[in-house]
Amino acid sequence: MRKLIAVFVFFAFTALPLASPAAQNKAGYVKCPICGDRVNPKTAKNSWTYKGKKYYFAACCTKKDIGNFKKNPQKYLKK
Numbered sequence: 556m557r558k559l560i561a562v563f564v565f566f567a568f569t570a571l572p573l574a575s576p577a578a579q580n581k582a583g584y585v586k587c588p589i590c591g592d593r594v595n596p597k598t599a600k601n602s603w604t605y606k607g608k609k610y611y612f613a614a615c616c617t618k619k620d621i622g623n624f625k626k627n628p629q630k631y632l633k634k
């Protein structure tokens with residue numbers, strides 16, 4: 556249930572910049588390694604550098620999700 560609310564908040568937040576045509580440029584987005592959602596590195600609140608690569612996490616991923624990712628990144632990156 557908490558995840559559903561987080562997803563809603565994420566979409567409500569990301570819908571705002573879409574009002575401007577310039578913001579519709581999809582270039583520069585990266586994929587959240589945990590859930591696969593698109594993440595804008597400029598606005599991502601959470602990121603982590605692993606083996607020289609920086610990963611950005613979508614707003615839907617909680618601190619707990621990110622903690623699990625850090626403990627076992629290979630599990631997520633092999634997907």
Ligand SMILES: [Zn+2]
Nearest residue numbers: 587590613616
């Ligand atoms: Zn995510």
